[in-house]
Every structure is written in C-alpha cells, then in structure tokens.
Amino acid sequence: GQNIDQPTEMTATEGAIVQINCTYQTSGFNGLFWYQQHAGEAPTFLSYNVLDGLEEKGRFSSFLSRSKGYSYLLLKELQMKDSASYLCAVRDSQAGTALIFGKGTTLSVSS
Amino acid sequence: GAVVSQHPSWVICKSGTSVKIECRSLDFQATTMFWYRQFPKQSLMLMATSNEGSKATYEQGVEKDKFLINHASLTLSTLTVTSAHPEDSSFYICSASLNAGVEQFFGPGTRLTVL
Numbered sequence: 001g002q003n004i005d006q007p008t009e010m011t012a013t014e015g016a017i018v019q020i021n022c023t024y025q026t027s028g029f030n031g032l033f034w035y036q037q038h039a040g041e042a043p044t045f046l047s048y049n050v051l052d053g054l055e056e057k058g059r060f061s062s063f064l065s066r067s068k069g070y071s072y073l074l075l076k077e078l079q080m081k082d083s084a085s086y087l088c089a090v091r092d093s094q095a096g097t098a099l100i101f102g103k104g105t106t107l108s109v110s111s
Numbered sequence: 112g113a114v115v116s117q118h119p120s121w122v123i124c125k126s127g128t129s130v131k132i133e134c135r136s137l138d139f140q141a142t143t144m145f146w147y148r149q150f151p152k153q154s155l156m157l158m159a160t161s162n163e164g165s166k167a168t169y170e171q172g173v174e175k176d177k178f179l180i181n182h183a184s185l186t187l188s189t190l191t192v193t194s195a196h197p198e199d200s201s202f203y204i205c206s207a208s209l210n211a212g213v214e215q216f217f218g219p220g221t222r223l224t225v226l
Contacts, residue, residue: 031213042204042217043155087154097208098145099215103154 002026004102006088011108012078020073020086020105028093034062034073035087037104043087046073075107083109113139115207117218124195125226132190132221134205140185141207145215146178149202161188195225 003025012018024032031050035043049055049064049071061074073086085106089099114137124130134144143162147155159180161167167180179191188207192199202222206215 035217040202040220040222042220044217045214048213089155097143097215098157098160099206100157101147101154 002090002092002100004088004090004100006086006102006105008103009106009108011110014078014080014109014111016078017074017076018078018107020075020088020107022071022073022088022102024069024071024088024090024102026069026090026092026100029066029069029090030093031091032062032064032071033089033091033099034060034071035089035101037085037087039085046086078109080109080111083107113207113209113214113216115141115205115216115218117203117205117221119221120219121222121224123224123226126196127194129191129193130195130223132192132203132205132223134188134190134207134218136186136207136216139207139209141188141209142185143208144182144188145206145208146180146188146190147204147206149204149220155204158190192223195223197225199223200225 006022034046037043047062054063059076064071085104087104088102116135118133146158149155158173159167159169161180161182169175182188204220206217208215
C-alpha cells in the first residue's frame with residue numbers, strides 16, 4: 001500500500017523561505033511530484049524528482065531522498081500569491097502511471 | 112503547453128439523476144486519462160484510470176456501475192455519475208498524460224452538487 005504524510009498547515013511572511021516536508025511509503029517508487037492548488041482550482045505542476053538530490057526551478061526547489069522516503073519543497077522569496085495548498089504526490093510503480101496524493105499542506109503567506 | 116478542459120465547470124442536480132462530465136485534451140492525444148475526486152479540505156483521491164479503447168481500471172472502493180467511464184477517443188474521456196446522491200457532491204478533476212509520460216495535465220475541475 002501507499003502512505004504519504006505532510007503537515008496540514010504552515011504560515012510564513014512575505015519574503016521569507018519556507019520548507020514543506022513530505023514522507024512517503026510505497027510498494028514501488030517511480031517518481032515524486034509537487035503540485036500547487038489554489039482553492040477551487042485544479043492542481044498545477046511544480047516539480048518532479050525521480051533521482052536523489054535537489055531540483056531547482058526559479059523560486060521553487062524540490063529535494064528527494066529515496067532511501068529515507070523523504071522529500072521537501074522549498075519556496076524562496078515568498079509572495080502573497082504563494083498562499084495555496086501544496087500537494088505531494090507519488091507515482092507507485094505498481095499503480096501504473098497514476099499519482100497517489102498526500103492530503104496537502106495549506107500555506108498562508110502574510111505581509 | 113498541454114491543455115485539458117472539463118465540461119461543465121459546475122452542475123447542480125436532483126438526487127437520483129445522472130450527470131455526465133467530459134474531459135478533453137485540447138492540443139495533444141492522451142493515451143491515458145485519470146479521474147480524481149476531492150472533498151472539501153481533502154486531497155485528490157484517484158477514482159479510476161482509463162486508457163483509450165479499453166475498460167477503465169477502478170480503485171478499490173469505487174463502484175464501477177455507479178461511476179461509468181468511457182474513453183472513446185484519444186482526446187475525450189467521460190465520467191457519468193449515475194443515480195447521484197448528496198454524498199456524491201464533490202469536486203471531480205480529470206488529468207491526462209501523453210504516452211505514459213512523466214507529467215499529468217489537470218483539467219479545471221467540475222463541482223457537482225446533488226440536492
């Protein structure tokens with residue numbers, strides 16, 4: 001089976017850096033994704049990790065450690081528009097190409 | 112970029128009626144489409160995986176006779192909620208991938224309210 005854990009809520013201030021952690025357990029790991037979802041909207045793709053290490057894309061970076069079943073999403077220079085839910089999702093090789101989502105972390109950015 | 116549309120955006124129906132939701136890939140051919148359901152303040156729950164021209168694969172606990180999925184072409188998949196009840200009220204989101212590629216492209220979602 002699969003199990004994905006991430007914090008329910010986080011708060012931060014504009015200009016700050018925030019790290020959202022995700023731990024997972026899967027039968028067969030085949031990639032980890034981070035998505036951003038604003039209320040009432042569909043998720044938008046942020047990052048993909050399949051090998052260990054850090055992937056940087058502008059203000060967002062994502063890290064993966066397969067041996068630890070651990071990932072984090074790092075958001076730098078926070079902006080008010082970054083207030084959203086951040087979903088960690090894992091592709092389980094036994095589930096084909098479908099994604100298994102965590103419950104999401106709601107990030108609130110204040111001025 | 113790849114665009115996925117859903118229709119309708121929102122729908123309100125009476126209990127006992129059936130509702131059809133369409134998911135279209137607008138600028139690419141999607142060999143695989145996925146249907147998710149999201150209840151308020153919950154994450155996306157995978158309902159089923161559909162491949163063009165074959166029967167959908169349903170996740171455990173999802174009634175295939177209640178949630179009918181048809182993937183008749185490489186650009187269209189439909190989800191029909193049959194005999195809808197208030198507990199079926201939810202946000203239904205589809206996604207599509209190209210040739211089992213890495214990224215899934217999500218539609219804007221359909222909010223279903225059953226009275």
